[in-house]
Amino acid sequence: MSLIRVWKLFLKEIAMGPRNPFFLYAVIVPIGLTFLLQMAFGTIFEPVPRLGIVDYGVSEIKESFTQEEGIELHVLNDAEELKKQVENDDLDAGLILQSGLDEKIKTGEKPQLDYFMGGESLASNRIILTVMALDIFREIKGDDSPVALDVVSLGEEGLPVSMRLVPLIVFYALVLAGVFLPGSGIVEEKEKGTLQALLVTPARKEEILLAKGMLGVVLASLTAIITLFLNNVFGPRPWEVVVVVLVAAVLSSILGLLVGIISKNSTALFAVIKGAGLILFAPVVFYIFPDWPQWIARIFPLYWIIEPIWEVSVMGNPLAEVWFELTVALFIVIALIPVIVILSNRMLKA
Amino acid sequence: MKNTISSSAILGAILKKDLLAYSRNKLYIFLTVIGIIFFVLIFWVTPDTVDETIVLGITPSIETMLENAREELIEDGIQQPQFELFSANDIEKDLATEEGMQVLEFEDAEQMKKVLEGKLKLYVSEDGTLESIDPQEDHEKKEQLKDAEEKDLHMGLAFPLNFVSEAIKGEKTEVTIYLDAAVPNEMETAMQAYVQEIAFLLGGHESPVEFPEEEAIILGHDRAGQQISMQERMRPLLALFILLIETFAMASLISSEILQGTVTALRVTPMKVGHFLAAKTILGTCLALSQGVLILLLIRAFTVENWHILLITMLLGSLLFTSVAMIIGAAGKDFMGQLMYAILFTVPLMIPAFAVLVPGTVASWVQMIPSYPIVELLVGSTIYEVGWLDYWNEFLYAILWVAALYLIGLVILKRKVETL
Numbered sequence: 001m002s003l004i005r006v007w008k009l010f011l012k013e014i015a016m017g018p019r020n021p022f023f024l025y026a027v028i029v030p031i032g033l034t035f036l037l038q039m040a041f042g043t044i045f046e047p048v049p050r051l052g053i054v055d056y057g058v059s060e061i062k063e064s065f066t067q068e069e070g071i072e073l074h075v076l077n078d079a080e081e082l083k084k085q086v087e088n089d090d091l092d093a094g095l096i097l098q099s100g101l102d103e104k105i106k107t108g109e110k111p112q113l114d115y116f117m118g119g120e121s122l123a124s125n126r127i128i129l130t131v132m133a134l135d136i137f138r139e140i141k142g143d144d145s146p147v148a149l150d151v152v153s154l155g156e157e158g159l160p161v162s163m164r165l166v167p168l169i170v171f172y173a174l175v176l177a178g179v180f181l182p183g184s185g186i187v188e189e190k191e192k193g194t195l196q197a198l199l200v201t202p203a204r205k206e207e208i209l210l211a212k213g214m215l216g217v218v219l220a221s222l223t224a225i226i227t228l229f230l231n232n233v234f235g236p237r238p239w240e241v242v243v244v245v246l247v248a249a250v251l252s253s254i255l256g257l258l259v260g261i262i263s264k265n266s267t268a269l270f271a272v273i274k275g276a277g278l279i280l281f282a283p284v285v286f287y288i289f290p291d292w293p294q295w296i297a298r299i300f301p302l303y304w305i306i307e308p309i310w311e312v313s314v315m316g317n318p319l320a321e322v323w324f325e326l327t328v329a330l331f332i333v334i335a336l337i338p339v340i341v342i343l344s345n346r347m348l349k350a
Numbered sequence: 351m352k353n354t355i356s357s358s359a360i361l362g363a364i365l366k367k368d369l370l371a372y373s374r375n376k377l378y379i380f381l382t383v384i385g386i387i388f389f390v391l392i393f394w395v396t397p398d399t400v401d402e403t404i405v406l407g408i409t410p411s412i413e414t415m416l417e418n419a420r421e422e423l424i425e426d427g428i429q430q431p432q433f434e435l436f437s438a439n440d441i442e443k444d445l446a447t448e449e450g451m452q453v454l455e456f457e458d459a460e461q462m463k464k465v466l467e468g469k470l471k472l473y474v475s476e477d478g479t480l481e482s483i484d485p486q487e488d489h490e491k492k493e494q495l496k497d498a499e500e501k502d503l504h505m506g507l508a509f510p511l512n513f514v515s516e517a518i519k520g521e522k523t524e525v526t527i528y529l530d531a532a533v534p535n536e537m538e539t540a541m542q543a544y545v546q547e548i549a550f551l552l553g554g555h556e557s558p559v560e561f562p563e564e565e566a567i568i569l570g571h572d573r574a575g576q577q578i579s580m581q582e583r584m585r586p587l588l589a590l591f592i593l594l595i596e597t598f599a600m601a602s603l604i605s606s607e608i609l610q611g612t613v614t615a616l617r618v619t620p621m622k623v624g625h626f627l628a629a630k631t632i633l634g635t636c637l638a639l640s641q642g643v644l645i646l647l648l649i650r651a652f653t654v655e656n657w658h659i660l661l662i663t664m665l666l667g668s669l670l671f672t673s674v675a676m677i678i679g680a681a682g683k684d685f686m687g688q689l690m691y692a693i694l695f696t697v698p699l700m701i702p703a704f705a706v707l708v709p710g711t712v713a714s715w716v717q718m719i720p721s722y723p724i725v726e727l728l729v730g731s732t733i734y735e736v737g738w739l740d741y742w743n744e745f746l747y748a749i750l751w752v753a754a755l756y757l758i759g760l761v762i763l764k765r766k767v768e769t770l
Contacts, residue, residue: 025690025693048534048536049536068536068539069535069536069539070534070535070536070537070538070539071536083569085711086569086570087569087570088570088710088711089570089709089710089711090710090711094569105558105559108558110556110557110558110559110560111559111560112559112560112562113559113560113561113562114562115561115562115567116562116567116568116569117567117568117569118568118569118570119568119569119570119571119572119573119574120570120571120573120577120578120709122400122402122450122574122577123402123403123449123450123451123574123575124402124403124404124450124451124537125402125450126449126450126574127404127450127451127540127544128536128537128539128540130561131540131543131544131547132536132539132540132543134543134547134557134558134559135539135542135543135546135547137557137558137559138546138547138550138558140558141558143550143555143558145522145546145549146517146520146522146523146546146549146550146553146555147517147522147523147524147525147545147546147549148522148523148524148525149524149525149526149527149542149545149546150524150525150526150527151526151527151529151538151542152526152527152528152529153529153530153531154463154466154467154528154529154530154531266684267377270377270689271376271377271380274377274380274381274384275380
C-alpha cells in the first residue's frame with residue numbers, strides 16, 4: 001500500500017466530495033437539527049411562564065418583574081395587543097399597570113387589578129404568576145415578611161431535554177458524514193463505472209477504500225465537533241472530546257464502507273441504510289428516556305461510540321471512565337476490517 | 351380501418367401501468383409501510399396528557415396545625431372569631447378543587463424528605479391515604495398498592511407545629527421548603543411567595559390589590575385541566591409526513607419514466623399529454639389520500655363531527671403534495687438528485703406542522719407556506735373541533751395554494767414531456 005497514493009486519492013475525494021449531495025446534507029443537517037431541537041424542545045417541554053405587562057406609569061412592579069428568575073417577561077405598549085396575545089396563547093398572563101397603581105397600593109387603597117390569563121395557559125403557570133405578582137405587591141406596600149424561609153434542595157438535578165437530545169444530533173452528524181458519505185461515494189463510483197477505471201491505474205482497492213474512509217472520518221469528526229460546540233457541551237477536557245469523537249468517526253466510516261460495498265446501487269444503499277437505521281438509531285433513544293433499562297442500549301453497535309461522547313463531552317467525565325466502551329468500539333473496528341476486505345474482493349469479482 | 355379508443359380507456363391503461371410500476375418500487379413500498387407503522391407507534395407513545403399540576407407536600411397535617419393553634423390561642427387568651435370558622439375539612443376541600451396544585455399531607459417530615467430525595471416511592475390510594483415504600487425492598491407492599499396512584503412530589507413545606515397560632519399572633523416563624531433539585535426557579539420563587547401569603551392572610555393582612563374574579567379574567571376557551579396534549583398536536587404532523595413519503599414515491603415514478611424514456615414511448619401511442627398528466631394527478635392524489643386517511647384512522651383522528659372536514663382537507667393536502675411531486679419529478683434527475691430535490695421542496699412544507707407543536711401564534715412567514723392552511727384545517731378539525739363556517743377562510747386559502755401549485759406542476763411537467 002502506498003501512502004502517497006492514498007493521500008492523492010484522499011485529495012481527490014475532498015475535491016469531488018462536495019459534488020455528492022450527501023456532503024452538503026452531512027454538513028447542513030446536524031447544524032439545522034441543533035437549531036431546530038434547541039429552539040423547539042427548549043420551549044415545548046419546559047415552558048416557562050410568560051407574562052406580558054403594559055405600564056401606563058413608571059411602576060416599580062414592572063422593574064420587580066424584570067428581576068424575577070424563571071419567567072419570560074414581555075413589555076408591551078398597548079392593552080388591546082396584550083389581550084390579543086394572551087388570548088392567542090402567545091402569553092400566559094397579562095397585567096396592565098394603570099398610572100398611580102403603586103401609590104394606591106402603598107396607601108392601602110386596595111386598587112382593582114387589570115389582570116387576565118390565557119385559557120390555554122397551564123394551571124401551574126397561572127398559580128406561579130399570580131403568587132409572584134402578589135409577592136411583588138406586598139413588597140411595594142412595604143409589608144414585612146411574616147416568615148423566615150429555609151430552602152433545601154434535595155436529590156440530583158435531572159438533565160434538561162435539550163441536553164438529552166445532544167446524542168441524537170451527534171448521531172446524525174456521525175451517520176450522515178461517516179456512514180452515508182463513504183457509502184454513497186463507493187456506490188456512485190460503482191454506478192458510473194469510475195471504480196473500474198480507477199482500478200486500471202496503479203491505485204489499489206484498499207487505497208481507494210482507505211481514502212473514502214478518511215474523508216468520512218474527517219467530515220464526521222468535524223461535524224460532530226461543531227455540533228457539540230454549538231450545543232455548548234464541549235466538556236472541561238477538549239482534547240479528550242476530540243479523541244472520543246475520532247474513535248466514533250472511525251467506527252462510523254468503517255460501517256459506511258461496509259454499507260457501500262454491499263449496496264449494488266443507490267436504491268439498495270438507501271434501503272440498507274433505512275433498514276439498518278433503526279438498529280443504528282436505537283441507542284440514542286435511551287438518552288432521551290433515561291428511565292428505560294439502559295442495558296438494552298449496549299446491544300446496539302453505536303452505543304459504544306455515543307456513550308463515550310456523552311460521558312466525556314456532555315457529562316464532563318475523564319477519558320479513563322470510558323476506556324471499556326472505547327476498547328469495544330475499537331474492537332468492532334478491527335473485527336470489521338477483514339469483513340470489508342473479503343466483501344470488497346467479492347464486489348470486484350462481481 | 352379506424353379503431354378509436356376512449357380517453358377513459360387510455361387513462362385506465364396508464365393508471366394500470368403506473369400502479370404496476372409503483373408496486374414494483376420496493377424501496378417506497380417498504381418506506382410507506384415502515385412509515386405508517388413508525389408514525390402510528392410514535393403517536394401512541396407520545397404523552398396523551400399534560401402535567402400542569404404542582405404536587406406539594408406539607409407537614410404536619412392541616413388538622414394537626416389547626417388543633418395546636420386552637421389550644422395555644424385559648425392558652426394565650428386570644429379571641430379569634432374568624433379562626434373558629436376554619437375547619438381542616440373545609441380547607442382540604444378548597445385545596446382539592448384548586449386547579450394546578452395538589453396538596454398532600456404528611457404527618458412525618460422525614461417521610462416527606464425521603465420521598466423528595468427519591469428514596470421512597472409515594473402512592474395515593476382512592477380514599478386519599480398516603481403510602482410510601484422503598485421500591486427496592488417492599489415488593490409485597492408494592493403489590494398491594496397496585497391500584498393506588500403513584501405520585502411524583504415536586505416540593506414539600508415543613509411548617510412548625512405552632513405555625514398557625516404564631517402567624518395569627520403576628521410572630522415570625524420559620525418554614526422549611528424542600529425542593530426536588532429538578533424544580534425550576536420560578537416554582538421555587540412562587541412557593542416562597544405562597545408560604546408568605548398564607549402567613550400574611552393568617553395574620554390578618556389583606557391582599558394589597560383586588561384581583562378580578564377568575565371567570566372574568568380568562569381570555570379564550572379555558573383549558574385548565576383539559577390542555578391539548580403533545581399527542582393531539584402530533585396528528586397534523588404525522589398526516590403530513592405520510593403525504594411527504596408519497597411525494598417522494600410519486601416524484602420517483604415520474605423521474606424514472608422520464609429517464610427511462612417510458613414517456614417518449616407512450617407518446618407514439620394514442621395517449622395525449624393531458625392523459626399522462628391526468629393519470630399522474632389521479633394516481634398521486636389517490637395514493638396519498640388513501641394512506642393519509644389510513645394513518646388518521648389509526649391515530650383515531652376521525653370523529654362524527656369532523657370526518658367530512660378531515661377528508662376534504664386531506665384531499666387538498668394530497669393534491670398539493672402531488673403537485674410538488676410533479677415539479678420534482680419533471681426535473682428527471684437520478685435517484686440521488688431527485689432525493690435532494692425532494693428534500694429541498696418538501697422540508698419547508700413541513701415547517702407549519704412543526705410550528706403547531708410550539709404554543710402561541712405561528713410566525714407570519716410560516717403562514718405564507720403553502721401547507722400552512724392545510725395544517726390549520728387539520729389542527730382545527732382534530733383539536734379544536736371547528737366547523738366549516740369557522741375555517742372557511744383557511745379553506746379558501748388552501749384551495750388557492752393548491753390551485754396555484756397544481757397549475758405550476760402541470761405546466762412544468764407538460765413542458766418537460768413535450769420537449770422529450
